[in-house]
Amino acid sequence: MTTLTQDIKKKLSNLNVLEKIIAVNVVIFLLALILRMEFLWFELPSSFSKFIIKPWSIITYAFIHYDPLHILFNMLWLYFLGRMFINLFSPKMALNIYFLGAISGGLLYMLCYSLLPSVFGGNSRLLGASGAVRALLIFLCAYMPNQEIRFFTFNLKLWYVGAAIVVLDIIGVFSGIANPETGNAGGNLAHLGGALLGYVYAKQLVKGNDIGKGFEKLADSITNMFKPSKKGPLKTVHKNKSKVGGYTKADFNEFNNQKKIDIILDKISKSGYDSLTSEEKEFLFRAGK
Structure with missing residues (x-):
């Protein structure tokens, strides 16, 4: 049992941050499936008055899935987007966009249902990672719009993909309003909220x-x-004499690496990923780790 636990910990430690989020989503889905229960306390309500009682739901809703196809497509999107994202940007930025996308999607959902109850209907609940995933997708599409991806036998620019998905989400909102029994207006609102966050984040970056x-x-x-606070025995502190102007050699190396990353990312945004040299691609890959 100890060996199995250590093996699981080792495998988890090798996952990037977005793959760890996938693992959490899958575990929660399996728990709901095995226990045959719904995590109602973690789903996001459509009214602000109910949201105040459980404010954590603005984030936790993005980890709740009950439908196998729902979690399958969300996690596939997250996996492929994650591999592209982590090679270009920091893990912390990935988490920022993911969680802010979930929050933005949830806020737009509650805002529309609270201000326009006659349009969107009565009480509803929101769940699923779609809004957070949309934020990552639209961020990439807006940050490097001219980057091309292979789609069957032809190439598509990323901004084409992003624009098509946003249009489909807008259609999904109106379709859900017209057919509330079969549509998903609330879910598509969350998609648009996440997409808006991703777009603004990219343009500001x-x-x-x-x-x-x-x-x-x-x-x-x-x-x-x-x-836990780490309080150990007092240690003698020696001044580092290798500083120049208050900065160490490591500080200068980190600054130079970040400048090189910024130059490469600017090149991607203007000319696409394929314009990079093999050395630049290798440098980005190592930096992503």
Whole structure:
């Protein structure tokens, strides 16, 4: 049993952050399937008055799936997007976009249902990772719109893919309003909320503004609250004499690497991933790790 536990821990440690999110989603889905229960307390309600009672649901809803096809397609999207994303950007940025996409999708969903109850109907609940996944997808499409991907026998620019998906989501909203029994207006609203976040995030990042830094600091402060304090014996501190202007050699190396990454990403946004040299692709791959 100990060996099995260690093997599982080792495999999990080798996953990137988005693959770990996939693992969490699958575990929760299997628990719901085996226990034959619904995690109602973690689903997002459509009214703000009910949301106030369980504010955590603005994030937890994105980890709840009951339908096998629902989780299958969401996790497949997340897996392939994750492989592309982690090779280009940091794991923390991936988490920022994922969770902010879920929050944006949930907020747009509640806003529309609260302001237009006659249009969208009565009480409803939102669940699934689609909004968060949309945020990652549209971010990539907006950040490097001219990057081409292979689709069967021809190439498609990423912005074509993003635009087509947004149009389908808009159609899905109106279809859900017209046919509430068979449609999914609420889910498509969440898709659009996530897509909007991804688009704004990408356009601001091109300008040099990382709008997820505030959320990142908040998330770090929350996780630090649950970490055990590490108080060890007092140690003698020696001054590092290898500093120049208050910076170490490691600081300069990190700065130079980040500048190189920024230059490569700018090249991708203008000319596409295929314009990179083999050395630049290898450098991005190593940086993604």
